[in-house]
Amino acid sequence: MIVIRHMAQSRIRPHFMTHNPSSSSGAPIVSVTDLKKSFGDIAAVKGITFSVQPGEIFAFLGPNGAGKTTTIKMLTTLLRPTSGEIRVNGFDPLIDQDKVRKSFGIVFQDPSTDDELTAWENLELHGILYGVPTKIRRERMKELMEIIGLADRTNDLVKHFSGGMKRRLEIARGLLHHPKILFLDEPTIGLDPQTRNHLWSYVTDLNKKENITVFLTTHYMEEADKVATRIAVIDHGTIVASGSSAELKEQTKTQSLEDAFLALTGNTIRDESASAIDQMRIHSRMFRKR
Numbered sequence: 001m002i003v004i005r006h007m008a009q010s011r012i013r014p015h016f017m018t019h020n021p022s023s024s025s026g027a028p029i030v031s032v033t034d035l036k037k038s039f040g041d042i043a044a045v046k047g048i049t050f051s052v053q054p055g056e057i058f059a060f061l062g063p064n065g066a067g068k069t070t071t072i073k074m075l076t077t078l079l080r081p082t083s084g085e086i087r088v089n090g091f092d093p094l095i096d097q098d099k100v101r102k103s104f105g106i107v108f109q110d111p112s113t114d115d116e117l118t119a120w121e122n123l124e125l126h127g128i129l130y131g132v133p134t135k136i137r138r139e140r141m142k143e144l145m146e147i148i149g150l151a152d153r154t155n156d157l158v159k160h161f162s163g164g165m166k167r168r169l170e171i172a173r174g175l176l177h178h179p180k181i182l183f184l185d186e187p188t189i190g191l192d193p194q195t196r197n198h199l200w201s202y203v204t205d206l207n208k209k210e211n212i213t214v215f216l217t218t219h220y221m222e223e224a225d226k227v228a229t230r231i232a233v234i235d236h237g238t239i240v241a242s243g244s245s246a247e248l249k250e251q252t253k254t255q256s257l258e259d260a261f262l263a264l265t266g267n268t269i270r271d272e273s274a275s276a277i278d279q280m281r282i283h284s285r286m287f288r289k290r
C-alpha cells in the first residue's frame with residue numbers, strides 16, 4: 001500500500017535531466033513571494049516572503065501549527081497556494097510540476113519506505129519512478145548505500161531495520177535522482193540522540209560533498225543551531241524573524257537558539273488551539289515515541 005501511495009504521490013514522467021533556469025543566473029534556488037494558504041476560515045500561511053540560496057542549510061522553525069508543513073507542501077507541488085508566487089530551482093510549481101518534482105528529494109514526517117521490500121528494492125522503485133536510466137541508477141544506489149552506511153544491509157527487508165536505518169534509507173531515496181534541494185520535514189522525530197546526531201552528520205556531509213541545498217524543519221533547536229546556515233522563524237502563518245542563529249540570539253538578547261525562539265514566539269502552548277488534524281497527529285506521535 002505504501003508503495004502505491006508513494007507512486008501516486010510521485011507520478012513523475014520519465015525524463016531524467018532537467019534544464020535549470022536558476023543555476024546559470026545565480027538566482028535563489030527557492031523563492032517565495034507573498035505566499036498565502038487558507039483552509040476555509042483557517043489562514044495557515046498569511047503572506048510569507050523568503051528565499052534560499054543554493055548550498056544553504058535553511059531551517060524553517062515554528063511552533064505546532066505555525067504553517068511549516070503547509071509551506072513545504074506548497075513548495076513541493078502537494079498543495080495549491082491560495083495566492084502568491086513560488087519558484088523552486090527556477091520553476092513555478094503551478095506550471096512546471098514535473099520539473100519542480102525532479103528538482104527536490106523529500107523526507108516526510110511520517111515513515112514512507114516499504115517494509116516488505118529490501119533496501120535495494122525501495123531505491124530501485126524510486127529510481128524507476130523518476131526515470132533515472134538503469135546504469136546511472138545502479139551506480140548511484142551503490143554509492144548512496146555506502147554514504148548512508150548501509151552497504152552491508154542492501155538486500156535485507158526494511159521491516160528488519162531500526163527507525164534510524166529507515167530514515168537514512170529515506171534520505172538516500174530522496175537523493176537518488178540527484179536533486180538540487182533536499183526537504184526534510186522533522187526528519188529526526190522519535191529518534192534517539194545518537195541516531196539524530198549521525199543523521200545530521202550525513203546531511204551536512206552531503207551538503208558539502210554534493211552542494212545540495214537543505215530545507216529543514218525541526219522542533220529540536222539544538223539541531224537547527226548546529227546545522228543551519230540560516231533560519232526563518234514562522235508563527236501563526238507569518239515569518240517573525242530570519243537570520244543566522246547568532247543574529248537571532250543577538251536580536252532577542254538571548255544566549256541560546258531555544259531562548260531566542262521562545263522570545264520570538266512566546267510561551268503559549270499551541271496544541272490547545274490546534275485543529276482535530278493536529279490533535280490526531282500529536283497523539284500518533286506520542287504513541288510512536290513510546
Ligand code: ATP
Pocket residue numbers: 039042043044062063064065066067068069070071274275277278
Ligand atoms: P507541526 O509542527 O505541528 O507539524 P506546522 O507548522 O507544520 O505544525 P501546519 O501543519 O502547516 O503546521 O498547519 C498550519 C495550520 O493549518 C494549523 O492550524 C492546521 O490545523 C491547519 N491545517 C493544515 N492542514 C490543514 C488541512 N488540510 N485542513 C484544514 N486545516 C489544516
